[in-house]
Amino acid sequence: MHNLRQYQVPLQKYMAMMDLQETSERLFYKLLIDHVEELLPVVYTPTVGEACQKYGSIFRRPQGLFISLKEKGKILEVLKNWPQRNIQVIVVTDGERILGLGDLGCQGMGIPVGKLSLYTALGGVRPSACLPVTIDVGTNNENLLKDEFYIGLRQRRATGEEYAEFLHEFMTAVKQIYGEKVLIQFEDFANHNAFELLEKYGTTHLVFNDDIQGTASVVLAGLIAALKFVGGTLADQRFLFLGAGEAGTGIAELMALEMSKQTNVPVEEARKKIWLVDSKGLIVNSRWESLQHFKKPWAHEHEPINELVDAVKAIKPTVLIGTSGVGRTFTKDVVEAMAALNDKPIILSLSNPTSQSECTAEEAYKWSQGRAIYASGSPFAPIEYEGKTLVPGQANNAYIFPGLGLGLIMSGAIRVHNDMLLAASEALAAQVTWENFDKGLIYPPFTNIRKISAQIAADVAAKAYELGLATRLPQPKDLVKYAESCMYSPTYRCYR
Numbered sequence: 001m002h003n004l005r006q007y008q009v010p011l012q013k014y015m016a017m018m019d020l021q022e023t024s025e026r027l028f029y030k031l032l033i034d035h036v037e038e039l040l041p042v043v044y045t046p047t048v049g050e051a052c053q054k055y056g057s058i059f060r061r062p063q064g065l066f067i068s069l070k071e072k073g074k075i076l077e078v079l080k081n082w083p084q085r086n087i088q089v090i091v092v093t094d095g096e097r098i099l100g101l102g103d104l105g106c107q108g109m110g111i112p113v114g115k116l117s118l119y120t121a122l123g124g125v126r127p128s129a130c131l132p133v134t135i136d137v138g139t140n141n142e143n144l145l146k147d148e149f150y151i152g153l154r155q156r157r158a159t160g161e162e163y164a165e166f167l168h169e170f171m172t173a174v175k176q177i178y179g180e181k182v183l184i185q186f187e188d189f190a191n192h193n194a195f196e197l198l199e200k201y202g203t204t205h206l207v208f209n210d211d212i213q214g215t216a217s218v219v220l221a222g223l224i225a226a227l228k229f230v231g232g233t234l235a236d237q238r239f240l241f242l243g244a245g246e247a248g249t250g251i252a253e254l255m256a257l258e259m260s261k262q263t264n265v266p267v268e269e270a271r272k273k274i275w276l277v278d279s280k281g282l283i284v285n286s287r288w289e290s291l292q293h294f295k296k297p298w299a300h301e302h303e304p305i306n307e308l309v310d311a312v313k314a315i316k317p318t319v320l321i322g323t324s325g326v327g328r329t330f331t332k333d334v335v336e337a338m339a340a341l342n343d344k345p346i347i348l349s350l351s352n353p354t355s356q357s358e359c360t361a362e363e364a365y366k367w368s369q370g371r372a373i374y375a376s377g378s379p380f381a382p383i384e385y386e387g388k389t390l391v392p393g394q395a396n397n398a399y400i401f402p403g404l405g406l407g408l409i410m411s412g413a414i415r416v417h418n419d420m421l422l423a424a425s426e427a428l429a430a431q432v433t434w435e436n437f438d439k440g441l442i443y444p445p446f447t448n449i450r451k452i453s454a455q456i457a458a459d460v461a462a463k464a465y466e467l468g469l470a471t472r473l474p475q476p477k478d479l480v481k482y483a484e485s486c487m488y489s490p491t492y493r494c495y496r
């Protein structure tokens, strides 16, 4: 830590950590676990975003497995080149929507590598059981295509049948080599592929889309926790999203499902409390014909509205959620409008990295006179406001996927079910204390994340058993203890 702290530039800390991961994996995890709050922003968002943008010029050694279109017909052979065979989790991207930074082609490899290091550090999955994969089907990023240090295919992205066949070969090969119980986490695919892949492979593979499902579960947890302290139910709220893609519609759907379960109303009815704005304005019935399929359930009867601030004034939300990937879109007008409507406006700016956050913690607190309940996708430092220290929470799927993954692995689950996501949300929300909330947090601190992950894993596994989706039989009696016993720890053994 002394060495790492010498570096002033976050990207240099990132490179030092990547070197350490390569040369002394155990020490890398020991540091990451013991200093999680300090090092998460280094190996994960926001620094991993900059690392992906500059991947070609900071490249030292390959990490993870690149599978390029040139290897079509030979993916099984390529997988066999990986030194480990006992793989339990794969995080795979095609690099088309890396955080809110757009198409970074195969430079997106930083994301599967970073997510999997969290699987190990936060969720206790053995490092050797984790496989980061980047599918290289080209890039539409003109700057990268011209960049002399770009390490990927220099062609525009394969699409349509060519793309679908390549992904299918990958999915088939993975099941053939690692079996039915390998967890495949789709990460940072563009939405025109993400929804389709999840639907197509959801019934044949153990797949999970972190951006759609993990984000939904973490946001729901934060809302359940917040309502526990401010009172009211989910169904009492009105929700407005800026951004109607994977994260936005994923969260909206899980919230509607939870509201429908809580109040016994059909999910279609619950959806009416949720409104979304995309790059063309409020999603309303008159736009139906031109809407992508994942937006259609959210088209309600209303006159068209172009500006977010006008949508806030018309819809009167109690909760405002940013999932647009566009920074500083929650302007002073928008936050002030939320504060005028609500005593305690809930404002979540989820977009990553920090540069893309819809507003900063300071802006949210200042423009709401310290009343906002605020959390962001990438971390912000605590803010002093009128003598009180307000601590912004981090609404990031990193709270969910490590525990969820551990729960799936330890129960031998063969499919992911929405009820498991709900179980994960409730397990996370239950960990938020009044002391946390009093400081402004709607999530527990990351310092306790391994205990939290064990709790999430236990509740997810319990749900897998209840649903008949678990294959590890008999069911362990104490699932929390069992989860803890399954977790990898970077301990230094005494050999004498």
Ligand SMILES: NC(=O)C1=CN([C@@H]2O[C@H](COP(=O)(O)OP(=O)(O)OC[C@H]3O[C@@H](n4cnc5c(N)ncnc54)[C@H](OP(=O)(O)O)[C@@H]3O)[C@@H](O)[C@H]2O)C=CC1
Pocket (backbone or CB within 6 Å): 097, 098, 099, 100, 101, 190, 191, 210, 211, 212, 215, 218, 242, 243, 244, 245, 246, 247, 248, 277, 278, 279, 280, 322, 323, 324, 325, 326, 329, 350, 351, 352, 353, 356, 376, 377, 378, 395, 396, 397, 398
């Ligand atoms: N905190 C967390 O845990 C997570 C955060 N995220 C973040 O969320 C962001 C979005 O990700 P994702 O949903 O996958 O991306 P998508 O590309 O699927 O969706 C982006 C949405 O934002 C809309 N949008 C873009 N620009 C504007 C604008 N100027 N005004 C209004 N709407 C706009 C798009 O509109 P249109 O459809 O019209 O193009 C689209 O609906 C990213 O920054 C990502 O980092 C994602 C997952 C997890």
Ligand SMILES: CC(=O)C(=O)O
Pocket (backbone or CB within 6 Å): 045, 098, 099, 100, 188, 210, 211, 351, 352, 377, 396, 397, 398
């Ligand atoms: C956190 C995450 O998954 C994202 O920003 O895409």
Ligand SMILES: [Mg+2]
Pocket (backbone or CB within 6 Å): 099, 187, 188, 210, 211
């Ligand atoms: Mg993601």
